[in-house]
Amino acid sequence: MSTSLHQAIMAVDGVTEVFPARNLWQRLPGRAASLLQRNNADADDSALVEVRDLGGRTEAAVRIGVSSDARTPEVVRAVAAAIRNHLSPADVSVKVTVVRIAPARGAAGV
Amino acid sequence: MSMPHDVFECGHTLEELSLYLDTGEFPDPPHLESCPECRSGLDSLRRLSAAGEELFANDLAAAGSGRDDWMKDILANLTLELRPGRSIPLHSDDPADTLSETEGSVIALVRSVADSLPGAVAGKVRLEGDVTVPGEPVAVHVDLAVLFGHPLMPRAASLRQDLATALARHTELNISAIDITVTDVIDAPREEL
Numbered sequence: 001m002s003t004s005l006h007q008a009i010m011a012v013d014g015v016t017e018v019f020p021a022r023n024l025w026q027r028l029p030g031r032a033a034s035l036l037q038r039n040n041a042d043a044d045d046s047a048l049v050e051v052r053d054l055g056g057r058t059e060a061a062v063r064i065g066v067s068s069d070a071r072t073p074e075v076v077r078a079v080a081a082a083i084r085n086h087l088s089p090a091d092v093s094v095k096v097t098v099v100r101i102a103p104a105r106g107a108a109g110v
Numbered sequence: 111m112s113m114p115h116d117v118f119e120c121g122h123t124l125e126e127l128s129l130y131l132d133t134g135e136f137p138d139p140p141h142l143e144s145c146p147e148c149r150s151g152l153d154s155l156r157r158l159s160a161a162g163e164e165l166f167a168n169d170l171a172a173a174g175s176g177r178d179d180w181m182k183d184i185l186a187n188l189t190l191e192l193r194p195g196r197s198i199p200l201h202s203d204d205p206a207d208t209l210s211e212t213e214g215s216v217i218a219l220v221r222s223v224a225d226s227l228p229g230a231v232a233g234k235v236r237l238e239g240d241v242t243v244p245g246e247p248v249a250v251h252v253d254l255a256v257l258f259g260h261p262l263m264p265r266a267a268s269l270r271q272d273l274a275t276a277l278a279r280h281t282e283l284n285i286s287a288i289d290i291t292v293t294d295v296i297d298a299p300r301e302e303l
Contacts, residue, residue: 020144065146068219072280073200076209080202094204098211099146099194101219101280102153 005049008086009062012078014070016104019063021050051087058090065100072098116189120145124189127151131159150218151192157225158184180233180255180294187234191217198241200282213241216281223276224252227269229260233293239286247286250277255294266290 009018050061060083066072080094117123120141127148130136142148162181195213202209217235224232233253240246250273256262270288277285 019146063146066280068222068276068280072211073209073282076200076211077203080204080207080209084204093206093208095208096210097197098200098215100149101211101215102150102222 002047002049002051005051005060005083005086008082009049009064009079012075012082014067014072014075015064015079016067016102017065017100018048019065019099021047021061021063049083056091058087058092059095060087060092061095061097063097063099065102066098067104068101069103072101118147118151118189118192119194120147122148124151124155124185124192127155131155146212147192147194147214150214151188153218154188154192154221154225157222158188158231161225161231180231180296183294184231184233184255191221191235196241198281198283199244201244211281213237216241216277216283219276219280220250220252220273223272224254224269226272227254227265229257230265230269231255237283241283244282245284248283249287249289250285251289251291253291253293255296256292258295258297262292266292 006018009015048062050059052059062079062083064076064079066075076096076098079096083094083096084092122137122141122145126136130142131152136142142152158181191214193214195217197210198213198216200209200211216237220235221232224230224235231254233255234251235253236251237248238251239248241248252269252273254269256265269290273288274285277283277288
């Protein structure tokens with residue numbers, strides 16, 4: 001589901017990237033655990049979209065980049081709507097955080 | 111020139127980013143794909159390097175001539191600004207949703223607009239006011255280093271308008287003022303006759 005949800009978010013006009021839902025420092029405990037448990041070394045600790053079930057309610061969190069040519073507030077609301085639509089009919093709360101406003105990739109690269 | 115060593119929240123430094131631009135080497139290359147702060151840092155260093163070439167016809171690394179205090183200040187500010195910072199709320203269509211943008215993303219936007227001004231480089235960029243509360247007045251402060259000989263007043267007015275447009279496009283902040291201060295006037299080296 002995460003991949004298709006990622007695709008739904010990227011399909012929103014103005015979205016340039018989806019970054020890992022958690023900061024590196026939030027992911028470090030998971031990395032440490034996977035290093036200690038070698039059989040779990042390939043565990044995905046950098047999910048781009050975090051979807052959790054919280055007692056019957058689905059919570060989705062994503063961090064995105066927005067094109068400097070777009071209108072960030074409109075893009076963010078469109079992303080929230082896309083996530084809500086994708087997870088329908090679940091009872092959903094959506095958290096969208098813009099962490100980068102810059103020209104689309106390809107114009108500058110990494 | 112020595113680079114600030116302060117460590118970002120992700121554990122990397124401006125010096126590592128600078129080394130990456132010079133050599134392509136980085137301790138954790140995949141990190142550069144997934145860290146928005148490091149990406150913004152690379153953008154800023156690229157613009158700063160280009161500005162350094164324009165201002166001194168020289169490269170960033172070779173600018174350590176004793177006349178580069180302005181660039182040291184900019185690098186020190188960059189280290190501080192390349193952090194997520196406060197969370198700036200955005201209006202949501204659904205009360206269950208939490209929509210926001212990081213202060214770091216907005217500061218990087220302001221810096222990129224200011225850096226686009228010919229003959230100028232953004233120094234310190236600050237958002238003054240409680241950005242976490244919708245409607246609270248927020249003043250934007252931008253320090254600039256400019257090349258001697260460039261007309262300042264018309265360019266400052268133009269920059270103020272460009273910043274207002276960008277902030278209206280990308281935020282819902284109540285911008286009460288955009289203050290632009292020229293903190294350094296750079297006298298480009300002259301050829302010996």
